Structures are given as structure tokens and as C-alpha cells.
Amino acid sequence: MLVKISRSLFSSNGGRCASILNKYTTETVQNEPSKEQKAEKTEETKLFESQMKELEEKLTKSEQEKLELKDKFLRAMAETENTRVRMRKQIDDAKIFGIQGFCKDLLEVADILKLAIENTDPKKSTDPLEKNIVERLNSMHQGLVMTESRLLKIFEKHGLVQIKPTSGEKFDPNLHEAIFQVPITNKESGTVAIVSKIGFKLHERVIRAAQVGVVQ
Numbered sequence: 115m116l117v118k119i120s121r122s123l124f125s126s127n128g129g130r131c132a133s134i135l136n137k138y139t140t141e142t143v144q145n146e147p148s149k150e151q152k153a154e155k156t157e158e159t160k161l162f163e164s165q166m167k168e169l170e171e172k173l174t175k176s177e178q179e180k181l182e183l184k185d186k187f188l189r190a191m192a193e194t195e196n197t198r199v200r201m202r203k204q205i206d207d208a209k210i211f212g213i214q215g216f217c218k219d220l221l222e223v224a225d226i227l228k229l230a231i232e233n234t235d236p237k238k239s240t241d242p243l244e245k246n247i248v249e250r251l252n253s254m255h256q257g258l259v260m261t262e263s264r265l266l267k268i269f270e271k272h273g274l275v276q277i278k279p280t281s282g283e284k285f286d287p288n289l290h291e292a293i294f295q296v297p298i299t300n301k302e303s304g305t306v307a308i309v310s311k312i313g314f315k316l317h318e319r320v321i322r323a324a325q326v327g328v329v330q
Contacts, residue, residue: 210273210317217274217316224265225311231258269314277313277324279306289313291323295330305329 234255236248269275277289283306285292296307306326313324 211319213272214316214319214321217269217272217314218321220265220269221314221322224262224269227258227262227265228312231255231262234258273317274314274321277315277320277322279309279324279326281306281308285326285328289315289320289323290326290328292328293325294327296327297330301329303329 234251236252236255266276279286279290282301285304285306290306290313293310298307301307305328307329308327309324310327311325313320313322315321
């Protein structure tokens with residue numbers, strides 16, 4: 115009885131089931147991409163990959179340019195700092211050595227003053243001078259000594275110091291000027307024998323070397 119009913123239902127609804135089956139099969143076939151659609155998607159994929167590759171190359175190039183610009187910036191900063199240091203040193207040197215010419219002129223005054231001191235030293239006098247003359251000469255000598263001392267202190271305050279070699283000191287061409295040679299048997303060759311004129315240096319820069327006689 116059940117078999118007869120099923121057959122009857124299939125017989126009565128057979129056309130409808132076939133119609134539904136045909137519709138589903140048709141929709142499935144229609145939803146599948148065609149060859150043209152597949153080819154179009156392949157072209158789109160290739161275009162996308164090409165654009166991505168181009169963007170990656172631009173990004174890499176931008177990174178390289180950024181590194182190059184950073185390197186140039188750091189170099190420029192270092193060069194600017196070096197220039198600033200050099201300019202500061204030049205300004206400082208100009209401040210320190212701007213009075214060099216003035217100092218050289220004053221050295222002539224110091225030389226004359228020293229010569230006056232030596233010539234007015236009463237201890238070196240051998241003439242039978244009267245007592246009051248000796249006293250006056252001694253007072254003059256003391257005044258000159260005090261003047262020279264004060265002058266040298268002013269020099270030193272402004273960085274102008276003496277180069278005063280001693281006998282037997284090794285000759286230094288950076289500080290001394292050899293104006294003659296003397297043969298002395300009991301002294302080492304190349305050492306200072308006589309100091310003719312004291313030298314001076316301004317802040318470690320020699321503006322006048324000491325004039326000396328050197329042992330031959």
C-alpha cells in the first residue's frame with residue numbers, strides 16, 4: 115500500500131521535481147565563472163601584483179633617500195659645529211693677541227729701563243763719588259728697579275712673560291735666538307753661554323726670542 119502511494123506521489127509530482135532539479139543545475143552552471151571572467155580576474159591579479167611591486171620599490175627607494183638625507187644632515191651638523199669651534203678660537207685668539215704689536219713696542223721701553231738700572235747701579239761704580247751723590251744714585255737705582263718690577267707685573271697680568279734663559283741651559287730654537295757662538299772648554303756644546311737680551315712670550319706665543327750666545 116505504501117509503495118503504491120509513493121509511486122503515485124512521484125507520478126503526480128514528477129514534473130515538478132524534474133523542474134526543480136533542472137533549475138538548480140542551471141543556476142549552478144550559471145554561477146560558475148566563464149573563461150572570460152577567469153581571464154579578467156587573472157589580469158586583475160597580475161595588475162595588483164605589479165602595483166604592489168612598484169609600491170614596494172618606491173618604499174625601498176624612499177627609505178634609502180631618507181637614510182642619505184639623514185647622513186647628509188648629520189655631516190652638515192658636524193661641519194657647522196667644527197666651523198663654530200674654529201670661529202670661536204679665531205675670536206679668542208684675536209682677543210688674546212690683538213695687543214701683540216703694542217706689547218712689542220713696550221718691550222723697547224723695558225729694554226731701555228733695564229739698561230738704565232744697570233748703568234745706575236752704585237755697586238758697579240768705581241769712582242770716588244761724594245756721599246750725597248752716591249745716595250742720590252742709589253735712590254734713582256731703587257726707583258728704576260721698582261718701576262721695572264711694576265712694569266713686569268703689568269706684563270704678566272696681561273699674559274706677557276719673560277723668556278729668561280740661564281747659563282748652561284740647553285739651547286731651544288723655539289725660545290732662543292743664537293746671535294753668536296763662543297768656544298768654552300768646560301761647558302757643553304749647544305748650551306746657552308751668555309744672554310744678550312731677554313725674550314718675551316704672549317700667552318705661550320713667542321713674540322721675541324731671547325738673544326743668546328751659544329757654546330760652540
